[in-house]
Amino acid sequence: MMTNPLDLTRRHFFGRTATGVGLAALGSLLGRDAEAAADAALPHHAAKAKRVIYLFQHGAPSQLDLFDYKPALAAQRGKDLPDSIRKGQRLTGMTAFQTTFPTAPSVFKFAQHGKAGTWMSELLPHTAKLADKFCVIKSMHTEAINHDPAVTFFQTGFQLAGRPSMGAWLSYGLGSLNQDLPAFVVMVSQGKGNSQALADRAWGSGFLPTRYQGVKFRAAQDPVLYLSNPAGYEPAARRRFLDDLGKMNTMKHEEMQDPEIATRIAQYEMAYRMQTSVPELTDLTKEPQSVFDLYGPDARTPGTYAANCILARRLAERGVRFIQLFHRGWDQHNNLPRDLPRQTEQTDQPTAALLQDLKNRGMLDDTLVIWGGEFGRTVYSQGELTETNYGRDHHPRCFTMWMAGGGTRGGQTYGETDDFSYNIIENPVDIHDLHATSLHLLGVDHTRLTFKFQGRHYRLTDVHGRVVRGLLS
């Protein structure tokens, strides 16, 4: 793969230093290339955020039951959603055949929190305490109405698979701040509600070289695939193995002069270092009890959202550029009053704990935290509406996300929706805008981070996107 000038500089670097396995060389391996900054003129401006923690709530949490308080809905309960609101908007194949669209107010209580008086429901008591730390965006909207295209859109800026994910773009553009860890790490946790499928390509590199793809950390014996030596093979033996491998590869390099051989030698050294750095990273036993108390009862169970939140903080501390958590199970088509609290019970405390933890460590200022799903949910009930039960279908026209830290203006609610949380009436923000704004905070001009593929200069925001100034501090 040589279309990218960064590759060539890397090759030349090794070409000049023969079998050198220096620090600068390693810098190019998982992260950015030593000379890339000059080539790409990155960052384009002073960055407010050094890293991103993106808490992806997979399946689409209901804005109506968490953030978007609609007191006027109580009077509309059970009535058909007015045509003046729906305006013939296309519906998913799951409710398009419904003959009635009964309005379903939330069964959950709302209250205002923080100095800014941010509205939040009773399902988020922990997050509510930090209301002044984040900026609620009530006016998010998307074009996709189904999970796969919607997630793909959020992850890559395009509804069809094939383009690089946001993390891959940043890994390509900015690289890692740590030479022992990948620049882009992903973790997935299982919710208790209706789960939809995810795909590895959600953190893929698309047409960028594969080394920019997200590396998935798993709650398994091998946090990274194939990380552990086989049973019976100790680190000392692996060290000896690598020394001898290096000797033979060095002979080969002297014979053939191929810079790829030198790169391979360095990659084996990097692999060896990951064998130490990753287990050290994922080992939470040295975290004090106070941390587990903060993140809640699940925090000691590997693979939970809570444990992943602690890991996210540890990754952030170690300079990983883009950390993305996916928590599954937010697809409440039916039984929402029963199932949604199960999701928030798993996620509310750890999410708040992560913000608090970052703040305590002085890292919130330069860490951009993003929370949200792939679309919103309908105000009308999918299936039967009863006193205590309803479901909500997919709703792309408005939904809520929040951003914290990293140069965002906390303690505000941005954008407004109509009385039915159906249409945006003020300050719409689309996915390209969210991407452009996030990149801006990281010192990247979204129109200038490009990669030429099949004759075209591609970017994360395609030909769209604007930095939303109202979200910036």
Place this chain on the structure above:
Amino acid sequence: MTAPLALSLLLAASSVTFNRDVRPILSDKCFACHGPDAKTKNIPLRLDVETEARRVIAPGQPDASELMRRVTAAQPARRMPPAFTGHQLTEKEVATLRQWIAEGAAWQKHWAFLPPERAPIPAVKNPAWPRQDLDRFILARLEAEGLAPTPEAAPETLLRRAAIDLTGLPPTPAELAAFRADRSPRAYENAVDRLLASPRYGERMAVRWLDAARYADSNGYQFDGERVMWRWRDWVIEAFNRNLPHNQFALEQLAGDLLPNPTFDQRLATGFNRNHRGNTEDGIIPEEYAVEYVVDRVETTSTVFLGLTLGCARCHNHKYDPFTQQEFYRMFAYFNNIPENGRAMKYGNSPPLMRAPTRSQQQSLAKLDAQIAVQRTAAAHAPAATEEHWWPQAGLQAWFPFDFAERAEPAGRWGKAARLDGTASVDFAGVAQHDITEHFSWAAWVKLDATTGALLSHMSDSPRGRGIGLYAEDGRLHFHLTSNYDSDALRVDSREAALTPGRWQHVAVTYDGTVSAAGIHLYVDGRELPFKVDQETLYRPLRNAGGKFNEPLRIGGGGGKDNRLRGLVDDVLIYGRVLSGAEVAAIAGHAPASVPRRIDAAWRSLEALEYERDLLVRTFPTSMVMAENAERRPTHLLLRGAYDKPGEKVEPGVPAVLPPLRAGALNNRLGLAQWLIDPKHPLTARVAVNRIWQLHFGTGLVKTVEDFGQQGEWPSHPELLDWLATEFVRTGWDMKAMHRLIVTSAAYRQSSRATPELLQRDPENRLLARGPRYRLAAEMIRDASLQAAGLLHEKLGGPSVKPYQPDGLWNELAMQDMHYSRSQGADLYRRGLYTFWKRTIAPPMMVNFDAANREACVVKENRTNTPLQALNLMNDVTFLEAAKFIAQRMIREGGPDSAARLRHGFELVLSRTPRAAEMGVLRDNLAYHLDYFASPEKAQEFLAQGESKTDTSLAPRELAAYSAVASLLLNLDEAVTKE
């Protein structure tokens, strides 16, 4: 440091050529605005059209040219390109434009749209070097650059290189020995012939074609259920092995179904354009995805065969190439006439499809058909035995005669019957538990009180419920299979109101599991009834997502209380197969002449054979294929590419910049395919030979193998590309001949050893002053390790297999009913191309080593070098088990002493003899590991890798130590590299 990025910098020539030097600048920096789409943006100047561009160019006078004034303007507001585009011209680019204008501003049409011209073979100073004509093109260029070729590679290296390129596998020790023993001057050529004749050749070539054809074993998108396209994959392997000429290869895949009297293989071939993803997500709007599938076909076809990025013109006129949006939709029209549904089947293949028996299944069928023919003759001449009424019993699952029930109605059709009074149905649990992809037939005698009511069902007892049901509706026969009444159902109604109350009538339905109305037959009184299709969008099984569906067989009920039957029912028959019309007629007592009324042993054996045939046919895999609607579906331009924004209507047609269809040619998919393989087509042969070149040298002569348009790269050797393209056509598009030509060339046979000077001068090896050297493709790395271990199971074709992969990968991301159940035995060791490819969770080793993602067409080879690859090779059970078996071979085959054993292992992995220094490292490494594994626990633990058992007589300590050394060998750069 500045790397020589652009090929033009390598050039010794000083004069400027428009196509090579100038067009790329204009295209990349100017065409986005001043290009084919300028009009839409109201921009008055186009720089892609000569007459227009001339308005701002004064030939010979750069300073008098507006073009130069604008690109050099000091004032930012006047300077082109404008800052907002993010583009700017480099000093060198400005100088090139200046020089071009100064030299007269000669204009050329884009080279790739002109037919290839066969240039004379160039003269060279060193006539001893070339082995093929193609070498003269390479050498002439090297000589012009002042470079000399590198001497030929060592014979073993060369054999390994050719074996990898032609079969995807390194040579075995036996092949190596045979090669060494061949003293003839043609030893290498002989080896090449042997490699080309190997069945492994077809497998190797197929892999890259599967990448291009986005082949996978799952549907992609969200649910990503399994599909069955391996019969098409095996067609590809066979096509390469029988050396199907490339033009025929293209024709059959694009339009085999439209050829006159297409053969089985020609229809199977069309699976090429059904390999795109299929969406089954519940909430989708099917029309939206129906458009995506057609777009995918246009993009794939144009990338693979034309080397063009036509997809860019989906939403607007192409920004760089002369393709309008209208032209995109004219191409779209060729692929928009398939009888398909935008919602794919959740599990399995989506129509249109064909039964695609394997060769051995075809043989079994032929054998059975011969037996049936014999038995039929015998039966026809058999004497009468009894006077009993004949009716088929093979495949019968249940029979309800109601003759023994106490409360039954005495006046049945045959004996007693069941009386239904509209309040309750007669239910039988565990009967008729069919699902939507199964074969079944239902039959019954009925005497109705009214024209409407449920007859037989396997469905929930609620209105619009889920399941299968046969009804009388206003005297019509109604049959449905329903997963969701609104969006996921198959419903048909007989046109004729054939059911009349008050008399005994026989009703039957047969269904063949194809999820299409064409698979349904309705009968009343043994007579088949034509029907109209109310809905045909069934895609989810009744037992969806691993769930249960235990509704009983209901006689006279199903679908709620309002639907229950009033009347009599008798002799209900449930079959697990499709009855023929004659059989249904026989049951109904209207036997045609061919079915005897008298039972006879010969007839019973014939029936048994027919049933056996039905069971056999049911095991045949299906394969998705192309088909054509009888009436052409109209195609509209889609505004901004959106499925719900149709614009003007368009007719099928090819882009105007390319040659037109021949006069009198069919203007359909077949005509398009024939146009594509016209020997005079400017692109097809060039694009094909360029990919073959990439396969051998790692980079195409046109590096952008996927883009021959104006944004594509100028060829490194334009005359050679054209010479190869014309040679390809001249030799009848003979693929094996083209491979032979290249691998026997002097250029290919060079050593890949580089020098610092050469690396500096030509880091990408575009001039070919040395041989190719680069990392093996993902599947080759695995295949080579398995072969060295002696584990590789060389079975050609068949269903995809599931080798080792870390536990839990599917469960973490997929839906609840998707589990990776690892294959057993030999299927753990098949070649990588047979590994089950789940699109959303691809095999991790393949992903680590840059395999194409199979989401969409990929023709460019991609190689990175990462620590995850190192971890994969060191710690994946696949490679650890292979190392263990290499160790076993070292000990058992290598001889008594350790040096010989190490040499043997080295040769197994690297196909050459180790040097002394290399042996030194290996000896030390072995000694270290013998020492390390002195602990029996460590050795035992280390050896517990993989399913296959090693020879128990080998000492664990020794086996473990040699395994560690073998693992080291597998991790060598050279082991994963074509050198």
